[in-house]
Amino acid sequence: MKQLTIVGAGWAGLAAAVAATQAGWHVQLFEASNIAGGRARSLQQSFAGKPLDNGQHVLIGAYSNTLALMRTVGLKPDELLKRIPLDLRFADGQGLSLPNWPLPLNMLAGLSRAQGWNLKDKASLMQAAWGWHRARFECDLTWTVEQLCNASRLSPRVMTQLIEPLCLSALNTPLNHASAKVFLRVLHDALLGGLGSSDLLVPRVDLGELLPNVCVEWLRTRGADIHLGTRVSATQVSALQHAASADSAVLLACPPWEAARLAADIAPKWALSCAELTHKAIATVYLHCKDVGFNGLARPMMALHSHAQAPAQFVFDKGALSEQHGLLAAVVSACTTERDDVTELVHEQACKQLGLVNVEVVQTVVEKRATLACIPMLDRPEPFVAQGLWACGDFICGPYPSTLEGAVRSGQQVVTQISQVTHR
Template identity: 50%
Template sequence: MAQIAVIGAGWAGLAAAVTATQAGHRVSVFEAARTLGGRARSLEVALPEGGTALLDNGQHILIGAYGRTLALMRTVGVEPAQVLHALPLTLRFPDGTGLALPAWPAPLDAAWGIARARGWDARDKASLLRAALRWRLAGFQCAPDQTVLALCDGLAPRVLRELVEPLCVAALNTPAARASGQVFLRVLRDSLFGPGDGAWGSSWLLLPHAPLGELLPQAAARWLAARGQVLATGHRVASLAQDGPSGWRVDGQPFDAVLLACPPWEAQRLLAPLPCAAAWRALAQGLAHEPIATVYASSRRRLPLPLLALRDGPDAPAQYVFDRGQLGGPQGLLAFVASASRGAREAVERQVLAQAHALGWTDVRALQTVVEKRATFACLPGLRRPPVRVAPGLLACGDYVEGPYPATLEGAVRSAEAAAALLP
């Protein structure tokens, strides 16, 4: 039985702690914040009629292909069907145009959805079917330096604008002109042709109708505590030092191994005094980051679906709007999501409100805007990400660590499980 330190209690850290516990290790988790969940956590938002609502620091979308995340939720006692609103892949715009897949097996669902897409003419649909066939025949592989935009050469402009670009920014949080074509193809492969999860197809959207803290962090904390593991919140680790050939000390406490599950900038801070980590730190320093802004707003409007796609542009930054009243939140609460957004919080908020008013939603009023300035790493072509192994007995995990997925909850969980499997 090894003594393991996990630094960070976001989804990667909690997944690593649970996996290490299942392997029989003794685990101590150190989290700098008072709240668990990292960049997928809950917060309070003031309501116009008084009182507050427990919402999230940003809107997350899971999909049926998130097999490891869904399995982890079940392990710690959360039944996904009770906290997630499931619907087949749907990208409808407020005017009713767009794509909606039926609840059929893959790939029949995608073929029918494309054939019945609203607002697309025959040439639009044919261009997408040709592109999809080309990608599948190539084994969902492309040159490492190819962007998503280059990958879509020959695709009808409307399909690029209304399907590929919204999917790309939702999955990779990076604009199609800059995003990695290879990672995008991996997401398409697993979501459109993956095994899914029970009654849900792999491409189904799973929208949280409970606060993010209830999806995993709180249940994982209870699960770990019930097994005698240590979870220290409000403890920002100050020092990490080697202790013999493979042992480590975290703030002076001895451990057989350490899992770094904190953000890359925190990992770099802790690793700075260690010459053995110089190569790892150089790769982490090479990561660029993308922001996500979420504008919570009040409105008397009920959307036709819990989630609608929006047409974004230079002065219209939001790509999606969620009707929180249909997802377990207060009625009349909307959440506008502007991925890869730029500019100050106040400017983004003004632009999102103008975007809503231009749709005729003139009663929309901002309540609170949350900006995660370093929400994800920029998923660029040919990007080299830091590896799992840092040094003997020292491992790293997180959605930014080397792997096939972009910065998603599934990427974080898979990274954590891979790192925990390498523990002594």
């Protein structure tokens, strides 16, 4: 039987392990942490008897591979994810909300009722969207999202209330640095992926239960060897790679800095390309509202007016999502503020914009290297590292930014590539 050794049990590694098992490989999976999930995992801390997560992740309806993977291991996405038609409205009612209708009817309906937008704002978005569609969602490879918006003559209000939060949530990179090409790719899949592709899919359960825990059990019942809490050394990787044959391979499914460390002696140039990647942080501030009579927010997810002194872009009502009454999760994408400072600023922002008074900080989680800085012309590493050694992850060369879907697709695609090589 063919043998695949995978280092890393994040979403990419788990997707690869499932795909390899389905293809008839025996999988040996190593994970340094005691829990699977990588940068989308549950924490030991809990609230109302349920775990907190290391960040508030959101999927979209276009994440076809992730949703299919969930079904493969026996999960029911419709029960685990709350489906919300794209809704980027603020607490004051301003912003865009799209009904779950086919394009362009959903866009027309959403624009007709967008509060706080004048005719110029609405016309600029329709004109820009039509232009992007005619250009087949392609643009100058060197453009930032800001340059794309300026070329499309989008109004400042549309840029601030729609494009900026979309860009930050999808690419975790500010408008003036984010890749327009990648942004358009995400928009293409969300808008043209069929009915429901632009819907927001917000977890009703902790991230461990959303996929990683069940994945691990699915793999174990099918003969995979799972080693959690086991750190693999560069020497071990070198020995495994040296022993690799037509019937075996090693797959690095760990973060780029770990992949660089493990491959430094085997493929120095490839390792350097991983080590030189720059990253952006994401902060999630968990708040407990104790206001008398507080029964949750008007919607499970709300946009927040964001600026330097009010850094959070979105807030989630965990009471409506996961029955953790009074718990709010405020998200700061592309976070550049220190942990204590961002906590204080977000606390003040939430109280002011949501009209709350008695609010306590529960926990602030900062993933300092949450995603790649998704800049134009970014040179991402290839999946092939050296003979018998491969890599996957949301940082590997591909059309998607650092998202769960990008990680899952990378893990599945590399197994296909490895299989093609071993079948020669």
